[in-house]
Amino acid sequence: xxxxxxxxxxxxxxxxxxxxxxxxxxxxxxxxxxxxxxxxxxxxxxxxxxxxxxxxxxxxxxxxxxxxxxxxxxxxxxxxxxxxxxxxxxxxxxxxxxxxxxxxxxxxxxxxxxxxxxxxxxxxxxxxxxxxxxxxxxxxxxxxxxxxxxxxxxxxxxxxxxxxxxxxxxxxxxxxxxxxxxxxxxxxxxxxxxxxxxxxxxxxxxxxxxxxxxxxxxxxxxxxxxxxxxxxxxxxxxxxxxxxxxxxxxxxxxxxxxxxxxxxxxxxxxxxxxxxxxxxxxxxxxxxxxxxxxxxxxxxxxxxxxxxxxxxxxxxxxxxxxxxxxxxxxxxxxxxxxxxxxxxxxxxxxxxxxxxxxxxxxxxxxxxxxxxxxxxxxxxxxxxxxxxxxxxxxxxxxxxxxxxxxxxxxxxxxxxxxxxxxxxxxxxxxxxxxxxxxxxxxxxxxxxxxxxxxxxxxxxxxxxxxxxxxxxxxxxxxxxxxxxxxxxxxxxxxxxxxxxxxxxxxxxxxxxxxxxxxxxxxxxxxxxxxxxxxxxxxxxxxxxxxxxxxxxxxxxxxxxxxxxxxxxxxxxxxxxxxxxxxxxxxxxxxxxxxxxxxxxxxxxxxxxxxxxxxxxxxxxxxxxxxxxxxxxxxxxxxxxxxxxxxxxxxxxxxxxxxxxxxxxxxxxxxxxxxxxxxxxxxxxxxxxxxxxxxxxxxxxxxxxxxxxxxxxxxxxxxxxxxxxxxxxxxxxxxxxxxxxxxxxxxxxxxxxxxxx
Numbered sequence: 001x002x003x004x005x006x007x008x009x010x011x012x013x014x015x016x017x018x019x020x021x022x023x024x025x026x027x028x029x030x031x032x033x034x035x036x037x038x039x040x041x042x043x044x045x046x047x048x049x050x051x052x053x054x055x056x057x058x059x060x061x062x063x064x065x066x067x068x069x070x071x072x073x074x075x076x077x078x079x080x081x082x083x084x085x086x087x088x089x090x091x092x093x094x095x096x097x098x099x100x101x102x103x104x105x106x107x108x109x110x111x112x113x114x115x116x117x118x119x120x121x122x123x124x125x126x127x128x129x130x131x132x133x134x135x136x137x138x139x140x141x142x143x144x145x146x147x148x149x150x151x152x153x154x155x156x157x158x159x160x161x162x163x164x165x166x167x168x169x170x171x172x173x174x175x176x177x178x179x180x181x182x183x184x185x186x187x188x189x190x191x192x193x194x195x196x197x198x199x200x201x202x203x204x205x206x207x208x209x210x211x212x213x214x215x216x217x218x219x220x221x222x223x224x225x226x227x228x229x230x231x232x233x234x235x236x237x238x239x240x241x242x243x244x245x246x247x248x249x250x251x252x253x254x255x256x257x258x259x260x261x262x263x264x265x266x267x268x269x270x271x272x273x274x275x276x277x278x279x280x281x282x283x284x285x286x287x288x289x290x291x292x293x294x295x296x297x298x299x300x301x302x303x304x305x306x307x308x309x310x311x312x313x314x315x316x317x318x319x320x321x322x323x324x325x326x327x328x329x330x331x332x333x334x335x336x337x338x339x340x341x342x343x344x345x346x347x348x349x350x351x352x353x354x355x356x357x358x359x360x361x362x363x364x365x366x367x368x369x370x371x372x373x374x375x376x377x378x379x380x381x382x383x384x385x386x387x388x389x390x391x392x393x394x395x396x397x398x399x400x401x402x403x404x405x406x407x408x409x410x411x412x413x414x415x416x417x418x419x420x421x422x423x424x425x426x427x428x429x430x431x432x433x434x435x436x437x438x439x440x441x442x443x444x445x446x447x448x449x450x451x452x453x454x455x456x457x458x459x460x461x462x463x464x465x466x467x468x469x470x471x472x473x474x475x476x477x478x479x480x481x482x483x484x485x486x487x488x489x490x491x492x493x494x495x496x497x498x499x500x501x502x503x504x505x506x507x508x509x510x511x512x513x514x515x516x517x518x519x520x521x522x523x524x525x526x527x528x529x530x531x532x533x534x535x536x537x538x539x540x541x542x543x544x545x546x547x548x549x550x551x552x553x554x555x556x557x558x559x560x561x562x563x564x565x566x567x568x569x570x571x572x573x574x575x576x577x578x579x580x581x582x583x584x585x586x587x588x589x590x591x592x593x594x595x596x597x598x599x600x601x602x603x604x605x606x607x608x609x610x611x612x613x614x615x616x617x618x619x620x621x622x623x624x625x626x627x628x629x630x631x632x633x634x635x636x637x638x639x640x641x642x643x644x645x646x647x648x649x650x651x652x653x654x655x656x657x658x659x660x661x662x663x664x665x666x667x668x669x670x671x672x673x674x675x676x677x678x679x680x681x682x683x684x685x686x687x688x689x690x691x692x693x694x695x696x697x698x699x700x701x702x703x704x705x706x707x708x709x710x711x712x713x714x715x716x717x718x719x720x721x722x723x724x725x726x727x728x729x730x731x732x733x734x735x736x737x738x739x740x741x742x743x744x745x746x747x748x749x750x751x752x753x754x755x756x
Contacts, residue, residue, distance in 0.1 A: 042094030045247035085125035093249035099173035117567030143453030151212035152423035152458035156637035172470035179252035182238030185231035200264030209654035217260035256321035257304035295345025304349025336379030343383030423458020429512035510545035528673035531691035608692035624677030631678035632728030
């Protein structure tokens with residue numbers, strides 16, 4: 001089989017306009033950022049990766065890495081066929097070669113790799129290329145992860161799970177991943193060397209599930225203390241992570257000092273110039289109110305330098321360091337000179353140890369806090385020499401900051417898709433914005449764009465959105481979304497069933513096409529929030545499109561039972577059924593409220609009874625039938641980190657609290673909500689049961705519903721979940737198809753009826 005390939009994929013080698021805009025000195029600085037390992041090491045790492053995902057078929061690929069293959073710093077890969085039916089892939093980095101091979105696997109072999117399963121039924125022999133297939137990116141950097149991902153998704157990962165994720169990064173072309181694991185072990189050594197005692201350090205670090213906000217200076221102590229075994233394990237894990245990332249030619253981003261210090265500093269340095277910041281989010285100063293060391297205090301450079309020295313000695317360096325100043329915290333002064341001094345001091349701590357340092361900063365603060373006006377933004381950014389900072393335009397698909405900051409006043413930036421907040425379950429996407437936004441940023445006047453990235457707070461959901469965004473970084477123009485998603489469906493299932501392609505086109509027109517500016521993908525469904533009489537029920541899509549896509553996926557499963565043997569299809573059938581029931585929960589909620597307000601007790605009993613005693617239990621049974629939706633796996637992964645029962649109990653509390661109360665008193669209640677088997681049954685259903693029973697009792701006794709009273713009662717239900725001793729299944733229970741079939745036959749007619 002011969003395929004003419006020169007026009008199959010519109011990939012293009014192009015010197016990014018951002019690098020042209022930056023001066024020669026700045027371009028030279030960025031050009032220093034290169035893989036630290038040899039071409040031979042990278043090629044070997046690619047071969048090993050192919051063996052992990054393809055097994056014996058990895059022998060069908062001949063891999064070569066040659067850093068001189070590209071004339072500039074942009075990644076490129078070329079593939080060609082041999083007479084012996086092998087594919088030769090050569091590129092300038094391991095990531096370039098891996099991404100090139102994955103594009104060949106997708107578009108010539110109809111294969112697919114995702115968090116929710118792989119479809120790797122390779123043709124034999126491999127499809128031949130009639131010419132040279134050249135795949136390249138016009139973006140120097142492809143960034144991956146959000147600081148919060150480390151807590152919402154990665155917190156309980158062991159090495160095998162990290163290994164799979166790094167493989168996924170390489171396959172999708174990411175060459176600049178965040179590498180923050182294990183840093184607390186180094187901070188502990190720094191604080192001990194300064195004279196702090198262990199109790200002062202223990203009172204500073206949060207528990208594992210909240211470390212992201214400890215690192216950004218938002219939160220302290222809650223969920224802790226960190227056991228010493230945690231430090232040892234995480235440090236060992238970081239060495240493995242960095243070694244693998246670098247072996248593939250990636251450029252890991254390491255942490256740096258942003259000025260936040262433990263209160264114990266006052267005992268050792270009573271004259272230190274420290275500012276106490278305001279409480280964060282809904283916490284008080286028991287667990288919040290960060291202490292920020294003044295950048296002009298000599299202690300600032302001492303602490304920052306100590307940490308940087310420790311880190312570079314232990315981890316080596318690729319010269320890019322992440323630090324977030326004032327993340328969701330308002331500075332004590334709006335004086336541009338002060339803000340400039342802060343950023344300059346942070347940068348100086350980096351260059352005091354690494355003269356080639358480049359600071360990577362999340363730009364979330366500029367869209368999350370009205371404090372940041374043009375003068376303040378410019379002062380913070382320009383406190384660092386032009387070209388020595390890279391800003392992550394963190395939520396660019398919905399609230400791009402480059403547009404109102406004159407391209408970050410010349411500092412290089414990366415256009416990022418944030419997409420998911422809190423690791424919530426739920427189908428969501430902004431595919432039109434993802435498709436065109438990066439190209440608009442590239443054409444922006446005096447654009448300083450140097451890359452694209454994905455920055456989800458939580459992963460392992462909505463794989464289609466991440467595959468699209470990953471691919472955009474290797475294209476020269478937007479894709480035809482309808483055609484692209486049809487091809488996605490074909491390779492995800494290895495099937496050309498028309499129902500599947502149409503279903504996904506409908507999803508791209510509805511749940512995956514939110515166009516509301518600034519819309520955050522917190523799951524707003526009443527299902528996963530504490531019930532009240534005034535819950536948010538608006539959606540951005542036509543439910544009819546969702547229900548029709550649901551019908552078509554179910555019909556495909558009925559017509560081709562073999563689809564249910566595929567992990568990818570099974571996941572999607574569960575997910576779309578879950579989404580349909582989520583929508584129906586909103587409908588039943590509206591009926592419940594209306595029945596109460598109009599004092600119609602029979603209607604209240606009917607709608608409330610269906611929701612609490614049938615729909616939610618059915619949803620829990622469905623979720624419990626697939627390994628990707630199990631509460632038990634999350635809790636077991638947490639407990640397995642402990643060396644003894646005391647540690648296991650601490651980690652269990654962290655895991656439960658994060659996805660429910662998020663704080664001791666529901667401070668950020670339901671922010672990290674999940675729809676998992678076990679959680680729906682023992683948390684959400686109990687809350688809804690109490691809500692419906694309370695409304696029935698109020699109607700029956702002629703009393704008004706009092707939200708404050710209900711909140712006190714339901715808090716006991718929520719808090720009780722943190723300490724129940726039930727051991728949740730870690731293996732799927734039940735037949736997914738039979739459960740989905742029962743739900744579809746029961747609720748699809750009701751869904752359609754309620755559209756009219």
